[in-house]
Amino acid sequence: MKQHKFLFTLLLALGFLSAAQAQEEFRKKAPAALPAPVIKLGNYVQQNLPNGLKVIVVENHKLPQVSFQVFIDKPISLEKDLAGVGDITGTLMRSGTKTKNKAQLDEEIDFIGATLFTSSDGMFASSLTKHKDKVLSMMADVLFNPAFNKDEFDKIKKQTLSGLAGDKDDPNSIASKVADVINYGAAHPYGELTNEASVNKITVTDCESYYKTYFKPNITYLVVVGDITPAQAFADAAKYFGKWVKGTVAKQTFAVPSAPEKTRVAFVNRDGAVQSVIRITYPLSLKPNDADAIKAAVMNNLLGADGNSRLYQNLREDKGYTYGIYSGLQTDMEIGEFNAGGSVRNAVTDSSIVEMLKEIRKMANETPTQAEVDRTKAIMAGAYARRLENPQNIANYALNIARYGLPKDYYGTYLAKLAAVTPADLQAVAKKYLKPENANIVVVGSKDDVSEKLKAFGQVLYFDANGNPEKAAVAVSADVTPESIIEKFIAAEGGRAKLSAVKDMETQMVAEIQGISIEIAIKKKAPNKFMQTVTAMGSVMSLQAYNGSKGKIEQQGQNVPVGEKELAKLALEGPIFPELDYTKAGYKLSLKGEEAVNGAAAYKVVVEDPTGDKTTNFYDKTSSLLLKSIKVIEAGGQTITQVSEYKDYKEVNGIQLPHTVLSSGATPFPLELKAKKVAINAGIDDSAFKVE
C-alpha cells in the first residue's frame, strides 16, 4: 500500500487505472519481430560519352517521372576578391538563353510543371515522363547558350546583397560563416566567404569566364533517375549533350587546414538574442574512402546524430537545455569537418558546452556498451533500408562510388560492414578523430549575458556577423581610467566652465511612428529641478517632476505613489550635467575595456548610480563624446533593456549636444527622436517644476 502511494506521487498515470490493473498479459512485453525482410539495393548502369561525360542511370518506373542532374565535379579553387562569382554564375545561367529571355524560359518550364534549376556546379531538371524531351532541350539550351544578360546580372547581384544582409539576422547562418572562417582560414576555398565588397566587384565578364573555365563534360556526371530505360537515357545523353566540347580544367593544391593547437572560442555578439547558437567544430582529416569511414559514422551516430544519441539524451531529455542538439562528422576528399551544436537558452550556454565536451571526451575515454553499439547499428541499418525507397539515393550511391573510387559493391555490402563494427572500434576511432582539446567553439549569442563565462574554455576571439574578426576587447593602457574618460567627455562637451555656467536647459524631442508623433519635453534648472513629459497625439502619456525636495510621477493622467526609492531616482535626474559631479554624488565608475559602436572604437564604462542601478556607457575614443548607453530596468517583474544611441552632436551655446537619439527597448517600437528645440539659459520659472 505504502509502495503504491509513493508511486502515485512520483508518476502521473494518465490512463484508465482499471484498465492498467486488469491489463492483458501480452501487453507487458514488447512483441517479437517478424522474420527479417530481404533488403535489395536497386541497380544502376554507367556509360561514358566520347567527350568524357559520365552517364549514370537508375531505372525506376514507380512514378511517371524522370530527372536529370548535370553535376560538374569541379576542382576546388579560390575566388578571392570575386568570392561569390560561382554562385552568381549558377543563378545567372537560369536567367535566359540567347533565344529566350528569363520570362519566356520561366513560362516554358512552368507550363509543363517542370523543375529546372542551375548552380555553380551544374543543373537539375525533372518532369513527367511525357515532357522528357521538352525538358532535355531546355536543359541543353540553358547549358550551351546562356545569355549572360546584364540586367539579369544586376538583379541577381542586388538579391545577393539583400541575402547577405538577411544572413546577419540568422544566428545559424552567422555560426556557419564563422565556423568556415575559423576552421579553414581564408587561404582555403572552404574558408572563403562571399561578402559585399566581393559581390560588388563581380562583373558579367567574370561570370562568363567562370562558365568557360568549369563547364566541361570531361569533369561532369549526368545522372538520370526514374521512368526511363538505360538504353533510352544513353541515347538521350548522346543526343542532347554529345556535342559538348571537352577541355582542360586546371587543378590547384592548397595547404590542408588543421585543427587548432588548443581549444578556443569564437564569439559573435547578437544583441537581444534569447538563445545562444553553439558549434563545437574543427577540420577533420577523414576521406569517404578511408577504411575508418563507416566506423567513424557509427561513432558519431552514438554521440549525436539523432534523438537517441548521447548529446540529445543528456542535454535535452535529461537537462531540458535545448530543443535539439546534434553532431555531424563530414568526410571529404579535401578536408572534412566535425561539428556538434544546437541552440540553448542564454543562462545555460556554458553549462551546455561543459556537457557537450564531457560527452565528446567520454566517447574516447570509455568503451561504449555492446547494447548501445547494437542499437546504433540497428538505427543505421534501418536508415539504409528507408533510403532505398527513393531512387535518387541509389543514384547518389553510384555517384559516390565513381567520385571516391569506392569498390563497386561498397553499398551492396554496407550492411555486412556495418554489422562488423565493434565497441572497441568505436573507441579507437573516437580517440583518433574526436578532438575536444583542439576544437573551435563557435558561439553566437548575447555578449552581456554569456561571453564572460566562455573564457573558461580557452582564448576568446571575437567576430562580427559577417565572419570578420573583430578586435578583441583591447587591453586599455594603464593610464586610462574611467575618471579620465569622463573628464575628456566633459571637455568634449564644452568644458567644465561652460557646463557649470548652465542655469537651465529645455529640450524637446520628437519621434514619428506610424503617423503618430510622440514628443518628449525635458526641463531642468540648476541645481536640481527637473520635469519630463511624454506626449502622444496631444495627450500627456507620462510626467515626472522633481522640485529639489519632492517628486511626482503620473502615468496616463493617474498619480503613481512616489516612495523613497522613486524619490531617490527622481533626484538623480535633477542635475543638468550629472557627469560633472559623479564622484561627489556617490557614483561608481568601472572601465570594461574597448568595444566598437557602429564601427567607431569606444571605451565601455559602467556607471553605477547611488541607488545601485547600472548604466553601460560607450564613449568615442576619438571624439570622447557619449555614443551609446545601455540601461537595464526592472519594472513590473520584467527586465527591460533600454538602448539609447546618441547621434548628430551640434553646438548650442558652446556646448555639444546630441540632436538625434535612437531609443529602443523601453517602448514596444524603436523611437528615432529628433531635437525640435534645445534652449540653454533661456530662463525657466520655478513654477514649471510644480509637484503638487
Next chain:
Amino acid sequence: MRLWSSLLLCTLSLPIWLGAQMKPVKFERFKLANGLTVILHEDHSTPIVVTSVLYHVGSKNENTARTGFAHFFEHLLFEGSANVARGEFDKYLSGAGAVNNAYTMQDHTYYYEVLPSNQLPLAIWLESERMLHAKVENKGIETQRQVVKEERRQRVENQPYGRIAEEIMKRAYTVHPYSWTPIGSMAHLDAAQESDYVNFYKDFYVPDNAVLVIAGDINPIETRKLVEKYFSTIPKSKKPIFRPTVNEPIRTKEIRDTVFDKVQLPALIVAYPTPARTDKDFYALEMLNKLLSGGQSSRIYKKMVDEKQFAVAAGSFAFQLEHPGINVVFNICNLGVDLKDVEATLDAEIDNVRNNLVPEKEFQKLRNQIEVDMVNKNSELEGIAENLATYETYFGGVEAINTQLDQYLKVTREDIQRVAKKYLDKNQRIVLYWVSQRGE
C-alpha cells in the same frame, strides 16, 4: 524531433491529387467496436512500413487558459506508459532501426513511425500503449516544459520572421481558438496542473477520436489480427468529444499594423480569409495561389522579384484548416525598398485577378502544375500514410484521396475569378508591415 509543425512550411504544399494517368491509392478500412478507424495500405516495393495515429485534437480544442497544451502534451506522450519506462519508447524504436516523430497543429496531433517491415508488431504495441495507458513522471513534465520553451525560442523568437503566423492569427480571430498558434503560451504551460494532464488524456486520447494508418510492406490479414489484438480492448470515450463550434464573425474592416522584428529585410504580409479546407471554394483558391505564386512565371513572383525587383522572395499559400482559415501573401523585400510601393503593386495584381478572367493558356498551366504536384505527393509512403489519415478525418472518408482530381477538374476560370472577388477582399484583409526593430 517532435515538431510543432511550422504552419508556413506545412501549408505550402497542395493536398494530394491523383491525376488521370495515375493509379488510385488502394486501401482497406475497418472500424473497431470502440470507434477506432483503421486504414491499411499495401505496397511491397521497399521492405519498410509506416505506422501512424492521428488524434483529432489540436490547439483549437484547448481552453483559453491552457494554450499550447496540445503540443506540450504531444511531447509528454513520448515519456512512457504502464509497460514502457521513461525514455524507453524511443529506445525500442531505434533498436529496431525505426525513426519516429510527431507534430501538433490547430486541428490534430499526428504520431508516426517508419520501420523495417518485420518490426511492425513493435510499432503497433507502442501506439497501443500510448493510447491505452500513457504515463508521465514529474521529471518528464519538467524537462519537456523546458524543451518546449527552447523550441519556442528557437523557432519563433530567435528566428527572423518566426512570429508571422502568431501575428496574423491573433489579429484574424477574435473569438475562434485559431487566434493562438499551437506553440501557445509558456505561462499557460507553467500553470498546468495534474488534473489538466489526466483530463486532456481522458477527453481526447481515445480510440473514437483517432485514425490508425499502417502503410507499406504488410500482410493485410495478419496486420488486421495484430491491430485487433492490441487495440480492440482499449475503452472508448465516456462522453462526447469537445469540438469548438464558435464561428468567427466576418471581418468588415481592414486591419493594418506594423510589426518590429530582428530582421534586416522588410516584408509585406497580407492575410485574407479562406473557407475551411473541405469547402469546394478551397480548390479554386488553391488554383488561385498557384496563379499568384506557383513557379517563377507566376504573377506575383514575376512582378515582385523579376520585373520590379522589390522582393528576394514572394509567395502565397492557404493554411489547411478544418474551420475557415487564412490565405497569406508575403513579399520579403530587398534592402531599401519602400513597402508602400510593394503594396500598391500587389494591390494592382490582386485587382487584376478579381476583375479579369485567367487567360486559357495560363489556366492550362495551373492544371499541368497541379498534376505534377500530385505525383510528387504520392512518391513516398510517409506522405501517403499522412494523406490517408487526414482525408479520413476531414473529408468525410478516406475515399476522398481518390476523388480530389474531380474536385480540381471542376474548377473553372470563372471560379477562380469568383473566389478572388469573394476572399481577396480589401475590407477583410490584414496588412502587416514587417520592419527592422532597429528603426533603420
